[in-house]
Amino acid sequence: MTLLGHDRYCDAIELQVRQLRDVVTADGADLSATVPTCPDWSLEQLVRHTGGALRWVEYIVRTRAQEAVPDKGVHLGEGPEAEGDPAALDAWLAETGEMVVAALREAGPDTKVWAWAGELTSGFWARRMTHELAIHRADATLAAGLPYEVDPEVAVDAIDEWLGIVEYVQRTQPHDAAAELRGPGRSIHLHATDAGPELNAEWVVELAENGVTWRRGHEKATVALRGPLADVLLGFYRRLPLDGRRLEVLGERELLDFWLERATFG
Numbered sequence: 001m002t003l004l005g006h007d008r009y010c011d012a013i014e015l016q017v018r019q020l021r022d023v024v025t026a027d028g029a030d031l032s033a034t035v036p037t038c039p040d041w042s043l044e045q046l047v048r049h050t051g052g053a054l055r056w057v058e059y060i061v062r063t064r065a066q067e068a069v070p071d072k073g074v075h076l077g078e079g080p081e082a083e084g085d086p087a088a089l090d091a092w093l094a095e096t097g098e099m100v101v102a103a104l105r106e107a108g109p110d111t112k113v114w115a116w117a118g119e120l121t122s123g124f125w126a127r128r129m130t131h132e133l134a135i136h137r138a139d140a141t142l143a144a145g146l147p148y149e150v151d152p153e154v155a156v157d158a159i160d161e162w163l164g165i166v167e168y169v170q171r172t173q174p175h176d177a178a179a180e181l182r183g184p185g186r187s188i189h190l191h192a193t194d195a196g197p198e199l200n201a202e203w204v205v206e207l208a209e210n211g212v213t214w215r216r217g218h219e220k221a222t223v224a225l226r227g228p229l230a231d232v233l234l235g236f237y238r239r240l241p242l243d244g245r246r247l248e249v250l251g252e253r254e255l256l257d258f259w260l261e262r263a264t265f266g
Contacts, residue, residue, distance in 0.1 A: 003157040006109035009126035010101050012154055016133040017054075017097030020047065021090050023140045031084055035143040037239045043143040047089060048079035050136045051096045057125045058100040061107050065114045100129065118168055131158040138239050148230065155233045156201050159190065162236070163205060163214040170212050184209065188259060189221035190236065192229035201229055207259075223251035236260075 004012070023029060024047060031044035038046060055077045060069055071077055080088040107113075109123030117124060134150050135158070141148040150158075186207035195201035204221060205214045225232060227247040234240040235247045238260050242249050249256060 003153055003160060006123055006126055009130045010104050012130045012151065013126070013133060014097060014101050016137055017093060020050065020133065020137050020140060021093050023144050023146060024086050024090050024093065026144060026146060029086065029144050031086065031089070033143050035139050037139045037142055043140060044084065044089065046136060046139055046143065047093065050133065051079060051093050052077045053132060054096050054100045054129060057129055058103045060113050061111070061122045061125055062103040064111065067114050117165060127161060130154060131161055134158050135237050135239065138234055150230050150233065152195060152199055152229055155229050156199050158233055159203060159236060163203065167212050167214065185222065186255060187221035188256060189219060189224040190232055191218070191224060191226045192232050193226055194228045221251065223249065223253060223256045225249055225256060
């Protein structure tokens with residue numbers, strides 16, 4: 001189950017592409033600046049990666065692809081020819097956003113297409129791209145020195161989705177590095193301190209020996225990560241340092257560090 005409906009995801013993608021374009025065209029934005037949270041990329045490379053992912057998904061959904069599509073087969077998937085040109089990058093992003101949203105709206109949530117997780121539908125990609133944008137927009141705003149805002153419902157659903165992906169990957173692609181996470185009585189509690197009760201923005205992650213499970217709720221855990229919702233999201237995605245004043249860690253900090261290091265493994 002997802003928090004948002006298909007149309008809401010499409011709306012969120014549309015909005016976030018505009019917000020990313022605002023970063024590209026902001027006064028003083030330096031496309032060559034290093035992205036602190038993705039130090040192998042410049043701001044321009046980050047934007048090209050994000051737009052390329054959107055074009056790749058547009059192709060998958062529009063063509064109803066039933067197997068993986070090579071990146072090189074996507075038209076302008078690497079971005080505009082001109083480099084270091086904010087206007088060209090902005091125009092490419094604008095077209096990209098229009099294309100992917102149109103393809104997703106036309107397909108609806110239930111069209112069968114290839115995907116890399118268990119849900120092989122266009123709806124999977126609407127949700128995935130909503131959160132891909134949410135996190136990479138944070139990367140872009142950090143690189144440009146701009147404030148970051150995210151819709152609270154999108155932030156909550158992004159954490160839901162990430163936990164679901166981790167649970168799925170560790171169930172279907174077990175890996176020794178991830179197995180070291182698990183053990184009797186190990187758990188993580190995420191607590192957004194500024195979210196209203198209607199969002200239920202608390203999570204408990206159980207790192208049991210037979211796999212990872214999670215649920216919403218307020219419970220004691222081995223370690224807790226607390227702070228404003230947007231900061232909990234970015235801290236959980238390793239976009240904010242846990243030692244900063246915006247987040248609080250209570251309990252066994254080593255377990256949370258270990259999770260953040262290893263949870264992306266199967």
